[in-house]
Amino acid sequence: MLKATLLAFTLLAATALSATAAQPAADPLAPAGHWTGATAGRAATPPMGWNSWNAFRTDVDEAKVMGTAKVLVDSGLRDLGYIYVNIDDGWWLKRRTSDGRMQVRTAIFPSAKVGGSETSSFRPFTDKLHSMGLKAGIYTDIGGNACSQAYDLHSPNLPEGTIAERQIGLHGHVQQDIKLYFADWGFDYIKVDACGINVYGADRPFVKQHKYNAYPPLIDQASINRTNIPAVRALYQQVADALAASNPDGDYVYSICAWGAANVRAWGKDVGNLWRTSGDITPQWSRMLHTFDSASTRALYAGPGHWNDPDMLFVGHGDFDVHHLTEARTHFSLWAMIDAPLIIGYDLRNAPQALMDIWSNKDIVRLNQDSGGHQAVMAYDSDDVQIFVKTLSDSGTKAVLLLNRGSGPAEITLTPAQLKMVGDVALTDLWSKKTMMLTGGERTFTLQPRESRVFKAKGKRQLADGMYLSEIPGAINIARDGVIVPVPDPIVHRMSNPWGATTNSGERPSYGGWGGARADATPYDQALTVDGKVFASGIGILANSRMEVKAAGFRHFEAKVGVDDSTRNLKDKVVFQVFGDGHLLAQTTAAYGQAAQTLSADLANVKTVELVARSEAPTSDLPLVVTWGDAALRE
Ligand code: GLA
Numbered sequence: 010m011l012k013a014t015l016l017a018f019t020l021l022a023a024t025a026l027s028a029t030a031a032q033p034a035a036d037p038l039a040p041a042g043h044w045t046g047a048t049a050g051r052a053a054t055p056p057m058g059w060n061s062w063n064a065f066r067t068d069v070d071e072a073k074v075m076g077t078a079k080v081l082v083d084s085g086l087r088d089l090g091y092i093y094v095n096i097d098d099g100w101w102l103k104r105r106t107s108d109g110r111m112q113v114r115t116a117i118f119p120s121a122k123v124g125g126s127e128t129s130s131f132r133p134f135t136d137k138l139h140s141m142g143l144k145a146g147i148y149t150d151i152g153g154n155a156c157s158q159a160y161d162l163h164s165p166n167l168p169e170g171t172i173a174e175r176q177i178g179l180h181g182h183v184q185q186d187i188k189l190y191f192a193d194w195g196f197d198y199i200k201v202d203a204c205g206i207n208v209y210g211a212d213r214p215f216v217k218q219h220k221y222n223a224y225p226p227l228i229d230q231a232s233i234n235r236t237n238i239p240a241v242r243a244l245y246q247q248v249a250d251a252l253a254a255s256n257p258d259g260d261y262v263y264s265i266c267a268w269g270a271a272n273v274r275a276w277g278k279d280v281g282n283l284w285r286t287s288g289d290i291t292p293q294w295s296r297m298l299h300t301f302d303s304a305s306t307r308a309l310y311a312g313p314g315h316w317n318d319p320d321m322l323f324v325g326h327g328d329f330d331v332h333h334l335t336e337a338r339t340h341f342s343l344w345a346m347i348d349a350p351l352i353i354g355y356d357l358r359n360a361p362q363a364l365m366d367i368w369s370n371k372d373i374v375r376l377n378q379d380s381g382g383h384q385a386v387m388a389y390d391s392d393d394v395q396i397f398v399k400t401l402s403d404s405g406t407k408a409v410l411l412l413n414r415g416s417g418p419a420e421i422t423l424t425p426a427q428l429k430m431v432g433d434v435a436l437t438d439l440w441s442k443k444t445m446m447l448t449g450g451e452r453t454f455t456l457q458p459r460e461s462r463v464f465k466a467k468g469k470r471q472l473a474d475g476m477y478l479s480e481i482p483g484a485i486n487i488a489r490d491g492v493i494v495p496v497p498d499p500i501v502h503r504m505s506n507p508w509g510a511t512t513n514s515g516e517r518p519s520y521g522g523w524g525g526a527r528a529d530a531t532p533y534d535q536a537l538t539v540d541g542k543v544f545a546s547g548i549g550i551l552a553n554s555r556m557e558v559k560a561a562g563f564r565h566f567e568a569k570v571g572v573d574d575s576t577r578n579l580k581d582k583v584v585f586q587v588f589g590d591g592h593l594l595a596q597t598t599a600a601y602g603q604a605a606q607t608l609s610a611d612l613a614n615v616k617t618v619e620l621v622a623r624s625e626a627p628t629s630d631l632p633l634v635v636t637w638g639d640a641a642l643r644e
Contacts, residue, residue: 037489037553037555038489038553038554038555038621038623040555040588040591040593040619040621041488041557041591041617041619042588042590042591042617043590043591043616043617044486044557044559044616044617045486045488045557046278046312046314046315046486046488046557047278047279047280047314047315048314049249049252049253049259049263049282049314050252050259050261050262050263050281050282050314051197051259051260051261051262051282052262052282052283052313052314052315052316053313053314053380053382054090054313054377054378054379054380054382055283055316055348055349055350055351055377055378056093056198056262056264056282056283056316056350056351056352057089057090057091057092057093057350057351057352057374057377057378058081058091058092058093058094058095058143058144058146058198058351058352058353059077059078059081059091059093059094059095059352059353059354059357060095060096060097060146060200060321060352060353060354061073061074061095061096061097061099062097062098062321062354063290063292063321063322063323063326063354063355064077064354064355064356065099065356066098066099066161066164067098067099067157067161067164067166067167068099068164068166069096069097069099069100069117069166070117070118071117071118071119071120071121071134073356073358074094074096075137076357076358077094077356077357077358078094078137078138078141078143079141080357080358080360081094081143081357082141082142082143084357084365084369085369086353086357086365086368086369087141087142087143089369089371089374090351090374090378091351091353091368092142092143092144093143093144093145093146093197093198093262093352094138094143094144094145094146095145095146095147095148095198095200095352096146096147096148097148097200098148098155098156098157098161098202099114099117099157099161099164099166100113100114100117100118100147100148100166101113101114101155101168101177102114102115102129102168102169103168103169103170103174103175103177104168104173104174104175104176104177104182105128105174106171106173106174109182109185110127110185110189111177111186111189112128112129113129113130113131114166115129117166118131118134120133120134120137121133121134130193130194131145131147131190131194131195131196132193132194132195134194135194135195135196135197136195139195144197144198145195145196145197145198146196146197146198146199146200146262147190147194147196147198147199147200148199148200148202149177149178149179149186149190149199149200149201149202150177150178150179150201150202150203150204150205151178151179151180151201151202151203151205151206151241151244151245151248151267152178152179152180152203152204152205152206152207152209152224153176153178153180153181153205153209153221153222153224154175154176154177154178154204154205154209154221154222154224155168155177155178155202155204155205156202156204158175158204158219158221159204159208159209159213159215160204162215162219172220172221172222173222175221176222178205179201179205179248180205180224183247183248183251184251184254187199187248187251187252187254187255188251188254188255191252191255191256191261192255192256196261197260197261197262198261198262198264199248199252199261199262199263199264200264200266201245201248201263201264201265201266202266203228203241203266203267203268203270203271205224206224206226206227206228206241206244207226207227207228207230207270208226209221209222209223209224209226210223210224210225210226211223211225227240227241227244227271228241228267228270228271229270230268230270230288230519231517231519232519233270233271233272233495233496233497233519233521236270236271236272237271238271238272238495241267241270241271241273242271242273242276242280245265245267245280245281246280248263249263249280249281262282262283263280263281263282263283264281264282264283264284264285264318264350265277265280265281265283265284265285266284266285267284267285268285268287268288268289269285269286269287269288269303269519269520269521269522270519270520271521272495272521272522273285273286273521274286274303274307274310274317274498274520274521274522274525275310275490275492275495275521275522275525277310277315277317278310278311278312278315278486278487279315281315282314282315282316283315283316283317283318283350284315284317284318285318285319285320286300286303286304286307286317286318286319286520287299287300287303287304287319287320287501287520288300289320290319290320290321290323291323291327291507292323292326292327292328292329292330293327293328293504293507294328294336294459295502295504295505296504296507297323297328297329297336297340297343298414298502298504299501299502299503299504300319300320301319301343301344301347301502302500302501302502303317303319303498303501303520304317304318304319304347304349305319305343305347305385305387305395305397306387306498306500306522306527306530306534307384307522307525308347308383308384308385308386308482308527308528309482309485309487309525309526309527309528309548310487310525310526311347311348311382311384311482311483312382312383312384312482312483312484312485312486313380313382313483314382316348316349316350317347317348317349317384318349318350319344319347319349321350321352321353321354322340322341322344322351322352322353322354322355323340323354324337324340324341324353324354324355324364324367324368325337325354325355325360325364326354326355331361331363331364334363334367335457335459335460336459337364337367338367338440338461339412339459339460339461341367341368341370341373342373342410342439342440342461342463343397343410343412343461344377345373345374345376345377345463346376346377346384346385346397346399346408346410346463347384347385347397348377348382348383348384348385348399348483349377351368351374351377353368370439370440372439372442372465373439373440373463376399376401376408376439376463376465379399379401379402380402381400381401381402381481381483381484382483383399383400383401383480383481383482383483383484384399384482384483385397385398385399385408385410386398386399386479386480386482386528386529387529387530388409388427388428388529389427390534392414392415392502393413393414393415393419394411394412394413394414394415394419394421395411395412395414396409396410396411396412396421396423396427397409397410397412398427398428398429400476400480400481401465405467405468405469405470406465406466406467407428407429407430407465407466408439408463408464408465408466409423409427409428409436409463409464409466410461410462410463410464411423411454411456411461411462411463412456412461413456413457413458413459413460413461414459415458416458417458418455418456418457418458419455419456420453420454420455420456421453421454421455421456421462422451422452422453422454423447423451423452423453423454424447424450424451425447425450425468426471426545428466428468429470429471429472429477429480429546430466430468430469430470430471431468431469431470431471432468432469433446433447433448433468434446434447434466434467434468435447435466435467435468436452436464436465436466437464437465438462438463438464439463439464439465440462440463447466447468471546472641472643474643474644475563475565475641475642475643475644476641476642477546477547477639477640477641478528478547478548478558478637478640478641478642479528479529479546479547479548479640480546481642482528484558484559485548485556485557485558485559486556486557486558487525487526487550487554487556488555488556488557488619489553489554489555490524490525490526490532490550490551490554491524491550491551491552491553491554491622491633492524492525492532492551493553493630495521495522496521496523496524497517497518497519497520497521497523498518498520498521498522498523499518499523500523500534501518501520503515503516503517503518504516524551524632526548526549526550526551526554526556527548527549527550528548529545529546529547529549530549531549531573531575531634531636532549532550532551532632532634533575533632533634535549535573535575537549537573537636537638538573538574538575538636539569539570539571539572539573539574539603539604539605539636539638540571540574540602540603540604540605541574542604542605542638544569544605544636544638544639546638546639546640546641547568547569547636547637547638547639547640548620548636548637548640549573549634549635549636549637550622550634550635550637551622551632551633551634551635552578552581552583552622552623552624552633552634552635553622553623553624553627553633554621554622554635555619555620555621556619556620557617557618557619558617558618558619558620558642559616559617560589560612560615560616560617560618560642561615561616562644563612563642563643563644564611564612564613564643564644565609565610565611565612565642565643565644566587566589566594566609566610566612566618566640566641566642566643567607567608567609567610567639567640567641567643568607568608568609568620568637568638568639568640568641569605569606569607569608569638569639570585570597570599570605570606570608570622570635570636570637570638571599571603571604571605571606571635571636571638572599572600572601572602572603572633572634572635572636573634573635573636574601575634576601576631576632576633576634576635577631577632577633577634578601578624578629578631578632578633578634579601579602580601580628580629581624581625581626581627581628581629581633582598582599582600582624582625582626583598583599583600583622583623583624583625583633583635584596584597584598584621584622584623584624584625585597585598585599585606585608585620585621585622585635585637586619586620586621586622586623587608587610587618587619587620588618588619588620588621589610589612589613589615589617589618589619590615590616590617591619594610594611594612595608595609595610596608598625599635605636605638612642618642620637620640622635622637
């Protein structure tokens with residue numbers, strides 16, 4: 010069987026070779042032999058802190074930032090983990106044209122006024138934050154100009170001067186700026202926005218009117234096909250390289266802010282520590298659902314060092330203000346469960362206690378900061394009600410969140426099976442701290458509109474001696490997900506146009522990622538099913554994929570594999586292979602309509618298991634959906 014596969018692959022490679030007359034391409038599905046998930050930067054758990062944007066937009070200044078920093082320290086939030094104090098758009102004055110050095114707007118950041126040839130420096134500012142036990146974050150753009158220069162044209166804090174002086178983005182200055190911000194000024198975190206490569210086309214009226222250097226857009230937010238994905242990724246990679254070079258101690262966080270465009274939901278994990286999965290959040294319930302949905306199905310793409318970013322918290326504003334504590338708690342709990350960065354966006358100098366109580370709910374923060382880094386996986390899904398389950402590191406415990414997204418009360422029934430547990434389960438409500446038992450196979454809760462309940466659950470695991478892979482997404486690196494052509498994800502909630510009326514046809518799906526790997530679902534949001542048999546646990550992925558799984562401590566791998574019933578490609582066969590630290594341990598071939606086959610392997614001292622699904626002799630590009638049913642590591 011192995012020989013036949015190799016022959017088929019050799020033939021395939023030979024065809025490709027004669028067609029291109031180039032060097033034979035390396036086999037993209039060859040096992041790496043070790044974990045290749047990105048490890049650069051300092052984000053073992055989701056970053057926590059504060060950012061100026063949702064609180065002040067460009068109306069930011071040093072007093073506001075330092076006032077906030079003081080509250081972080083005095084209130085105990087810092088000690089809970091909120092350590093990053095990040096300034097967003099609005100801090101810059103100009104780029105000095107004699108040497109390209111960036112100048113700070115010292116009128117709003119007075120401590121940055123220094124003598125000598127530097128004239129301005131953020132070093133006193135970051136020194137101060139560091140002396141308070143905090144870390145400092147800065148903001149820039151991957152292109153020549155920033156978002157505020159397009160969208161906040163009435164701001165008093167826009168860059169000033171000639172066309173060149175107002176080019177404050179990284180374009181043409183990656184090394185210089187990153188060195189300045191990190192090595193010289195001592196920042197620890199950077200958010201890199203993308204307006205400079207998105208909205209500065211020569212045809213834009215504001216570009217002409219404000220005399221900006223035009224930049225032919227690399228991103229079309231409405232169209233993946235009209236976006237130059239490799240070019241966007243390459244620009245962000247340059248910044249990643251510069252960050253590594255300017256931070257020999259590796260103490261930095263790299264936040265990619267490309268709003269779910271350019272298929273960043275697939276490659277962000279390999280380039281940065283967090284990447285926005287959607288457009289901007291607004292303080293509206295419906296928009297919060299939109300940005301949440303853009304990250305909540307992507308559990309397999311997150312893990313220690315790399316996190317889906319559904320945007321910063323809007324707790325304290327609009328639908329999440331002090332008069333809407335139900336919504337505020339839900340927003341916060343959702344972010345915690347899906348391992349989103351917890352970045353507060355409120356003027357903490359004036360925060361009511363009721364809001365402080367939300368950010369400082371230790372139990373909820375602990376879920377988010379659990380060292381396993383397992384983003385919650387959906388156990389039940391509908392447009393009205395959802396259930397999310399997150400595996401925690403203290404053995405036998407999970408967190409579960411019940412969510413009523415709708416406008417009327419909802420009855421939500423939780424079962425041990427949804428927790429992948431058996432028998433009675435002890436539940437502790439992490440807001441009220443009340444404890445209760447889930448006995449007799451289920452327990453029903455009535456939730457008010459927009460209410461959520463979050464419990465810590467302790468019980469007997471279904472797999473007493475192991476873990477289903479879908480329980481440990483943070484231990485999986487999707488090295489290749491088999492997606493050939495990025496397709497917009499249609500299952501993200503669409504709110505009515507947040508930036509206008511209903512005069513156009515609405516916000517269409519535009520974030521790539523549809524067809525990506527899923528825990529406990531197929532890549533196209535169906536139940537995992539092979540020849541009529543449904544698997545409640547497993548990984549759904551396309552063929553021509555490779556996953557890496559951290560396997561240290563386990564002695565056995567097993568799965569029931571097959572072509573999923575939902576596949577559109579009914580014809581091509583799939584070879585499933587299991588590798589242990591690069592060595593082939595087991596393999597089998599399956600076709601559509603065939604019952605799931607057991608694939609098992611002993612793992613003697615194996616650190617990394619790799620799971621490859623390869624279409625044997627592809628005759629079609631139609632998506633070929635495969636299921637690793639009940640895939641599990643056992644002791
Ligand atoms: C973009 C980003 C926001 C914020 C603003 C600043 O919209 O997505 O998070 O940084 O720019 O102008």
